Amino acid sequence: MQLIEEMVKRVPVLAETDVLVVGSGPAGLAAAVGAAREGVDTVLVERYGCFGGVISQVGVETIAWYRHEGTVDVEGVGLEFEQRALEMGGARQEPQSNSLALDAEMFKVVADSMVQEAGIVPLLHCLAVDVIMEGDAIRGIVTESKSGRQAILARRVVDATGDADVAYRAGAPCRKTNRDEMMGVTVMFSCAGVDKERFLDHVRQHPATYGDWGKNWAMETTGKEDHLFSTYLEEPFNRAREDGLIPERMTGIGGTWGTLTDEGEATNLNVVYMTGYDPTDVRDLTRAEMEGRRQALLAIEALRRYAPGFEKARLRNFGMTLGTRDSLKIVGRHVITGQDVRNQARFDDSIGIFPEFIDGYGVLVLPTTGRYFQVPYGILVPQLVENLLVAGRCVSGDKMSHAALRNMMCCTVTGQGAGVAAAVSVRDGVASGAVDVARVQRALHRQGVRIY
Numbered sequence: 001m002q003l004i005e006e007m008v009k010r011v012p013v014l015a016e017t018d019v020l021v022v023g024s025g026p027a028g029l030a031a032a033v034g035a036a037r038e039g040v041d042t043v044l045v046e047r048y049g050c051f052g053g054v055i056s057q058v059g060v061e062t063i064a065w066y067r068h069e070g071t072v073d074v075e076g077v078g079l080e081f082e083q084r085a086l087e088m089g090g091a092r093q094e095p096q097s098n099s100l101a102l103d104a105e106m107f108k109v110v111a112d113s114m115v116q117e118a119g120i121v122p123l124l125h126c127l128a129v130d131v132i133m134e135g136d137a138i139r140g141i142v143t144e145s146k147s148g149r150q151a152i153l154a155r156r157v158v159d160a161t162g163d164a165d166v167a168y169r170a171g172a173p174c175r176k177t178n179r180d181e182m183m184g185v186t187v188m189f190s191c192a193g194v195d196k197e198r199f200l201d202h203v204r205q206h207p208a209t210y211g212d213w214g215k216n217w218a219m220e221t222t223g224k225e226d227h228l229f230s231t232y233l234e235e236p237f238n239r240a241r242e243d244g245l246i247p248e249r250m251t252g253i254g255g256t257w258g259t260l261t262d263e264g265e266a267t268n269l270n271v272v273y274m275t276g277y278d279p280t281d282v283r284d285l286t287r288a289e290m291e292g293r294r295q296a297l298l299a300i301e302a303l304r305r306y307a308p309g310f311e312k313a314r315l316r317n318f319g320m321t322l323g324t325r326d327s328l329k330i331v332g333r334h335v336i337t338g339q340d341v342r343n344q345a346r347f348d349d350s351i352g353i354f355p356e357f358i359d360g361y362g363v364l365v366l367p368t369t370g371r372y373f374q375v376p377y378g379i380l381v382p383q384l385v386e387n388l389l390v391a392g393r394c395v396s397g398d399k400m401s402h403a404a405l406r407n408m409m410c411c412t413v414t415g416q417g418a419g420v421a422a423a424v425s426v427r428d429g430v431a432s433g434a435v436d437v438a439r440v441q442r443a444l445h446r447q448g449v450r451i452y
Helices: 026-036 054-058 077-087 104-118 165-170 196-205 210-216 235-242 282-306 338-342 399-405 408-428 437-446
Strands: 013-022 042-045 091-093 100-102 121-123 127-134 137-145 148-159 174-176 189-192 253-256 266-274 314-318 328-330 350-355 358-360 363-365 372-376 388-390
Touching (some): 013 137, 013 408, 042 148, 077 091, 127 148, 127 165, 148 165, 189 282, 235 282, 266 282, 282 314, 350 408, 399 408
Parallel strands (some): 013 148, 042 121
Antiparallel strands (some): 189 314, 253 266, 350 372, 358 363
């Protein structure tokens, strides 16, 4: 690779704060709200023009589709996302679980409201491009925006970028799944012009279950999930491949439908799944976005021809960015394992709980029996870098635990935990790695989080 020498620049300071959260997906939004509610100055930086991450930017509206009778679920700000969306007319019943689907567009406003009410300083259209270090302690970040190259200084930083962008640049040890083994990426889309009742009549006559996932996908379950209703949709795409409309090699076209409105909108269509792309490689991201949109149009044509109710369907919109599941993860103070997830692990430094829900790497386990594990603070704490915490899917875990931790509601658990811990460490005048976890737990409990 050819290298050039970048000119050294003097960078103006845009802001100084107690806690800086980088990235505003479910983890980052929860972190910023959690920190601000502890009474510390909080800045939330987001590279796009809205908060909400995978909900509002990708269009994945089902934040807790794992929730069934018998599920012991998380508590805390993640539940507020659902409640506030419902209050503001931006949520409806999700078809395959006891949860709500969040309207992706309305959630932008929901997030705005929660940010403003918490007193968070928002910065949209602001991309973190470098870190500011003092020895082994992070001191802030360098940003690029329409205002130019600027710096934000902070006493504590929370990396909620999903890809560990800040932690990696700060020198924290990270690992990455091999490209060929990574979970796939998704181009989400919505359709208009759908005959809702005609489609639902067809679904009622030909109901799919989670057991059907294993027909086109090599899927391991516990067996208890197999009989449950699923919005899995396969037949139209198989017929399209048989008729030559979809190339045989495109085995990733097929998946789940989301919610249907009385106005004929089908949202949250998760039927384009592509493997072999590295979300930390700009060339891979470019190829995936373009290829995904191409495949989405093939999927829509297949639905028109072979899915009753979709005969007059047309593309309404794509998600504004690619949906990614897998990339860099820190190697933290503690590494949580798949066995921890499967065996209801308990930790003295728990910052919340998450049900035994695994979705990834060919495994599907739904939490229908009340089983859950505790999320330890140690997975938020990177090695070698002080005053930095991570939240979301880049926390410290092995391959199979990632299939649980990456899910949106679990990201709110690690996010709120990171934000509150950062705030408590600021108030107590100790490094984030040395914070009294018992004090963090009490603060989280006051914010409505179930610790144990």
